[in-house]
Amino acid sequence: MISISSVNPTAAAAAAATAATSAAVPSIQPQRRQQLLFLSPPQHHHSRRCLTVRAIDAAQPYDYEAQLNQRFTQSTRLRIAIVGFGNFGQFLAKTFIRQGHTVYAFSRSNYSSIAQSMGAVYFSDVHDLCENHPDVILLCTSILSTEQVLKSLPLQRLRRNTLFVDVLSVKEFPKNIFLQVLPTHFDILCTHPMFGPESGKYSWQDLPFVYDKVRIGDEDSRLKRVDNFLDIFKKEGCRMVEMSCSKHDRYAAGSQFITHTMGRILEKLELEDTPINTRGYETLLDLVENTSSDSFDLYYGLFMYNKNAMEQIERLDLAFEALKKELFGHIHEVLRKQLFGKSEEGGAQKPILAKLPKNNNGTPLLPSPSESVSSRGDGGGNGR
Structure with missing residues (x-):
């Protein structure tokens, strides 16, 4: 703010002073100039008349420095559009909003009330969402519907350098x-938060977050935007792992896919x-609960869209x-010892046949040495 004090000014001098000062600050609109300028009461001096312009405290609300600081704070905040506002999308949105980012939401199902309760803006029409020019389009769809959803977005309504991000459990496919x-002017960041609403319910501390900067423009603003998005997960304490999509899928097939497979096998065992659970058994029950809570589409997607999954099945x-x-093989050795005792070692001991299971005619039921283990009736995988 600027004030003008005059010594014994006339009305004409005061008007000239106001005009002169207004010309000195042309960047301020006329209405604002009238609010910022004021004349101090006339003071009479016999010697001379003078016009004094003095600056008031630099910490006023409209100071340039304050505006710069405010702009810097706002520049770290992102407008994130979550496409697919289901369970996982809502899970991420809560953290985004808590950190001060603006969240736009769109989904095939109507989640408007849930979005409103957490402070997100819900759009029932994806065209309206894109016309709000979000900084980030975050795909939280299922693996199976990703391609269809991406192709349905009105890309022409977005800014030409919009950042696209996915959070799928497979990476080469997205x-x-x-x-x-996507046209080449859009940025691409592939990510995998390796946790979910259950495992990340209380904290994201030390949980792995994998990412690959697939295609990012070299402008400072676009590089900064990617950093701002990744900072969301850094601030929550995630273990940040930059890794190529192909390497991620290779590792994930040997860890995540196997985990889901074992969980679903155990689920089939019911x-x-x-009352006598061991810790190991409790771990198995937890595994079943964690994997069965996910949809079968997710498990199928892990198998279908990761080329390394078939190798793991084999x-x-x-x-x-x-x-x-x-x-x-151990059972066969035990039976041999029961049948022949020490006779194979040159001893005179007779076969102990009484302990073997009997056929209907009373003769011992002997295993065939040439019988294939995989074709035995007692070698099934039921485990019951």
Whole structure:
């Protein structure tokens, strides 16, 4: 703010002073200049008349420095459009909003009341969402619907440098879809928060967040925008892992897919809680609960859209067959000792046949040495 004090001014001098000062601050609108300028009461001096312009305290609300600080704070805040506002989208939105970012939401189902309760802006029409020019389009759809949803977005209504981000459990698939569908002027960031509403319910501290900067423009503003988005997860204490999409899928097939597979196998066994649960058994029950709470579409997507998953299925099958052979191999040795005792070592002991199971005619039921372990009737995988 600027004030003008005069010594014994006339009305004409006061008007001239106001005009002169207004010309000195041309960047301020006329209405604002009238609010910022005022004349101090006339003071009479016999010697001379003078016009004094003095600056008031620099910490006024409309100071340039204050405006710069405010602009800097606002520049770190993002307008994030979440496309697919289901369970996981809502889970992420809560943290985005808590950190001061603006969240736009769109989904096939109507989540307007949920969005309003958490402070997000819900759009029932994706065209309206895109016309609000979000900084980030975050796809929180299922793996199976990602391509369809991406192709349905009115890209022409977005700013030409909008950042597209996915959070799918597979990475090469969305990367290839983004590169095929999105024009080159859009930025692409592929991510995988390796946690969800259950595992990240209380904290994201030390939970892994994998990301790959697939295509980012070299302008400072676009680089800064990516950093601002990644900072959301850094601030929550995530373990940030920058990794290529192909390497992620290779690792994930050996960890995440196997975990889901074992959980669903155990679910088929219908494990029950017992009064004598061990810690290991409790871990199995937790695994079943965590994996079965996810949709089968997610599990199918992990298998269908990760080329490394089939290899893991084959390795798992081979490992189970090898374990059965080892297990039944020990049984065969026990039966041999019961049948022949020490006779194979040159002793005179007779076979102990009384302890073997009997056929209907009373003769011992002997295993065939040439019988394939995998084809045995007692070698099934039911485990019941």
